[in-house]
Amino acid sequence: MEEPLESISTSCVIAGGGPAGMMCGYLLARAGLDVTVLEKHADFLRDFRGDTVHPSTLEIMHELGLLEDFLKLPHTEIRTGNLDIGDRHFTIGDFSRLPTVCKFIALMPQWDFLDFLAGRARKMPNFHLLMETQAKDLIQEDARICGLKVSGKGGEYEIRAALTIAADGRHSILRDKSGLPLRDLGSPFDALWLRLPVMPGDPADLIGKVKNGQIFVMIYRSDYWQCAYLIPKGGFDTIQREGLERFRARLKDIAGFAAGRVEDAIRDFDQVKLLTVTVNRLEQWARPGFLCIGDAAHAMSPVGGVGINLAIQDAVATANILAPALRQGTPSLEMLNKVQARRAFPTKVIQAFQVMAQKQLLAPTLASAQTPEAPLFIKALDRWPWLRLFPARFIGMGPRPEHVRLHNR
Numbered sequence: 001m002e003e004p005l006e007s008i009s010t011s012c013v014i015a016g017g018g019p020a021g022m023m024c025g026y027l028l029a030r031a032g033l034d035v036t037v038l039e040k041h042a043d044f045l046r047d048f049r050g051d052t053v054h055p056s057t058l059e060i061m062h063e064l065g066l067l068e069d070f071l072k073l074p075h076t077e078i079r080t081g082n083l084d085i086g087d088r089h090f091t092i093g094d095f096s097r098l099p100t101v102c103k104f105i106a107l108m109p110q111w112d113f114l115d116f117l118a119g120r121a122r123k124m125p126n127f128h129l130l131m132e133t134q135a136k137d138l139i140q141e142d143a144r145i146c147g148l149k150v151s152g153k154g155g156e157y158e159i160r161a162a163l164t165i166a167a168d169g170r171h172s173i174l175r176d177k178s179g180l181p182l183r184d185l186g187s188p189f190d191a192l193w194l195r196l197p198v199m200p201g202d203p204a205d206l207i208g209k210v211k212n213g214q215i216f217v218m219i220y221r222s223d224y225w226q227c228a229y230l231i232p233k234g235g236f237d238t239i240q241r242e243g244l245e246r247f248r249a250r251l252k253d254i255a256g257f258a259a260g261r262v263e264d265a266i267r268d269f270d271q272v273k274l275l276t277v278t279v280n281r282l283e284q285w286a287r288p289g290f291l292c293i294g295d296a297a298h299a300m301s302p303v304g305g306v307g308i309n310l311a312i313q314d315a316v317a318t319a320n321i322l323a324p325a326l327r328q329g330t331p332s333l334e335m336l337n338k339v340q341a342r343r344a345f346p347t348k349v350i351q352a353f354q355v356m357a358q359k360q361l362l363a364p365t366l367a368s369a370q371t372p373e374a375p376l377f378i379k380a381l382d383r384w385p386w387l388r389l390f391p392a393r394f395i396g397m398g399p400r401p402e403h404v405r406l407h408n409r
């Protein structure tokens with residue numbers, strides 16, 4: 001006979017200890033609620049996970065009184081965005097003009113960010129972080145989601161909750177189990193992530209490079225360059241078939257001042273990580289008792305590197321809107337829909353921009369062997385520095401920045 005499942009109860013259970021889940025858990029616990037966050041991995045150590053902490057996220061850290069300690073962690077500060085088209089250099093974004101406390105993007109390994117947040121959250125007795133615990137399924141009773149079936153160190157059991165949040169990322173199994181309809185917006189390219197060494201005298205910046213039908217992004221990380229090489233969708237097999245020598249030749253052609261480092265740095269395709277780019281969003285983010293946030297609700301294109309920021313903003317909006325209702329008991333579907341009403345607009349605006357950039361700029365560039373002429377708006381941004389505030393604001397803060405409205409309890 002099977003052992004009966006053990007069951008624990010909490011006010012809110014959150015599947016996924018990424019930026020969305022950890023921030024949401026922290027905020028709800030800070031508001032006095034009992035929260036359980038599940039993370040299927042044993043730690044937060046995963047490479048190439050996106051390490052950009054945007055000015056609006058830093059603003060949230062400031063509002064929470066965490067910024068000073070947070071910035072003591074090793075990080076790099078990026079103040080401008082730059083684009084090299086062929087041999088011409090353009091400065092196209094300037095974060096130093098933003099109306100935020102931090103006028104830069106902080107580059108910090110995502111695990112440091114998550115470890116920091118987890119450390120602060122764990123100080124609250126009503127916050128529970130269960131590592132190596134995987135959400136397997138939703139518990140559904142009378143068309144309402146009442147918690148999760150999970151598998152953890154102690155075996156399989158149930159966590160019952162007034163609210164279940166799926167923050168389990170772009171491959172969310174809970175979203176799939178919920179049956180909420182997902183709309184795929186398509187993406188014509190994938191990204192190959194790799195590292196190149198940093199040398200003395202390198203610019204500490206964010207640099208995009210466009211040349212001979214190739215697109216390369218270099219993100220300065222003080223002891224290495226985190227680089228993304230864009231390829232047409234599904235093109236990694238072809239690149240591997242063509243061989244490492246040919247790939248290294250392509251990298252040398254586009255890597256500019258770092259070209260001489262490619263040979264030693266890239267010795268195997270194992271050092272190259274494929275990101276299959278997906279852009280999608282849920283048509284409906286909630287069901288009774290259940291809400292999706294972050295990548296689980298909307299996978300973003302890497303254009304602009306805004307995925308983490310949007311996930312954090314979702315978490316703040318969720319806590320602002322739902323903490324008062326959770327204190328009363330179980331939030332209604334109407335309350336859950338308010339989160340979507342608040343966050344769907346910035347998601348749609350940014351995805352529309354990403355899809356437009358993918359179709360109008362990236363796909364034609366990758367399909368041609370030529371170096372394109374710089375578009376007029378790029379020339380204008382480079383020529384008139386005050387214009388650079390607009391892209392910096394769009395990327396660094398997003399269309400509807402959130403602020404912490406809940407008081408510490």
Ligand SMILES: Cc1cc2nc3c(=O)[nH]c(=O)nc-3n(C[C@H](O)[C@H](O)[C@H](O)COP(=O)(O)OP(=O)(O)OC[C@H]3O[C@@H](n4cnc5c(N)ncnc54)[C@H](O)[C@@H]3O)c2cc1C
Nearest residue numbers: 016018019020040050135168169294295305306307308311
């Ligand atoms: C290669 C790569 C590079 C990126 N670069 C950038 C960048 O530079 N800037 C940027 O802003 N964004 C970047 N992104 C996107 C960014 O990482 C995501 O948008 C962001 O992390 C979304 O946060 P999230 O909390 O919604 O989901 P995730 O960060 O995906 O977190 C989900 C968490 O849930 C856990 N999980 C999954 N399933 C379960 C389960 N069943 N039970 C328990 N736990 C589960 C996962 O282990 C994970 O820790 C990048 C993404 C990738 C893949």
